[in-house]
Amino acid sequence: MATESELANQTVPINKIPKNSVDSVIRVLVIRRGSITPYKNSRHEGTYRTIILVDEEGIKIQATLFNKQIETWKDFLKPNKSYYIAKGRYDRVNPNYSSVHKEVELAFTDNTVITETDHEVSTQKFSDGFLSLDAADNLPNGSILDLICVLVSVNPIIQNATSKRREIVVTNELMEPTIVTLWGDFAENDGAFLDKLKDDKPILGLCDVRVSIYKGRFGISTIPVSSVLINPIFQKAIDLRACREIIEANNKDITVAPTKAMRRAIEVPLDHILDGLLPESQDSMYKFKATIVDILNKDEPWYFSCKTCRKKVRVIEEAATCANCNIDNVEYAMRSLIAEEIHQLEDQAPVILEEEVRSVRKYRKRAKKTTNAAAQINQKKPKVAKD
């Protein structure tokens, strides 16, 4: 068995491993240890576990333990620990699948030796490759990147027969909230762990995650070879933490900042929306300033919508009439009314304009027709000044 200094002398960076090497030594930090996963196909059956490693140059490599190897190395390759790995086999990656390294992957053989070391792999250089949310937002859909951000909230896991997912919200210096979807064991394991830490607003390094743009909205998704680093130790993470602390010291709540989509939305008078003066398209976003006077449909925040044109239908004894399509018995569904975001104006209480007073009247008129909540609003005088 080699001593630590012998191992250190033989150590090479991942990017300098000779072709077909079987005796190179690497010193790596474990940044991910996946769940033990069963597999079965026409040729083989068993279990595997994916490990993601990074060396001192910040170069990552994926390794897979199969079957008995999982048990053999169960007390090794633990997350956040550093190891020497000797006599591993370096295979070419299958170009059909994503990996953390373009060319090589690590496989374990009967000769492979793994030794834990207290000489920890420094992550200082690892920092260089991490992008901010703003930089990531400029990349095309499907891009794979390393992202540095602040965790602000963790939603519950959503599970169905075939998949598990969980959304978390992250932000950056500019308080730009972005949704990251965690899949599979990222949703389950990393997600549950982040849920416990979320009040501390930890810095996250999300490695090899994917840009996922849906309906024009920028988002991030994990892929099977992603890694989640919590409070990593390198300059970009330290800078972001300092930034977060300044923002918090100014008593700004980083969990409720407007998104970029909100900031980019065209501001219009509320009347223009109510009077249907704006071109309607599914992806267009508009915003307006107004005072919330009351909430009409507190109990039933949805309406019956025509399945063809999505406009509101009139339902009388199960038969729905769509005035827009001009059909008497249309298929319809419940549809929620969603304000994507509501933010309080920072500077001052908004001035009530004559136009907005008219808007209030319009709402009251509409409410009178249908909802129970109309009864509530009609009991009160509107809280709007006349002049």
Next chain:
DNA sequence: CCCCCCCC
């Protein structure tokens, strides 16, 4: 020897 890149 694995391998799902998904969802609203």
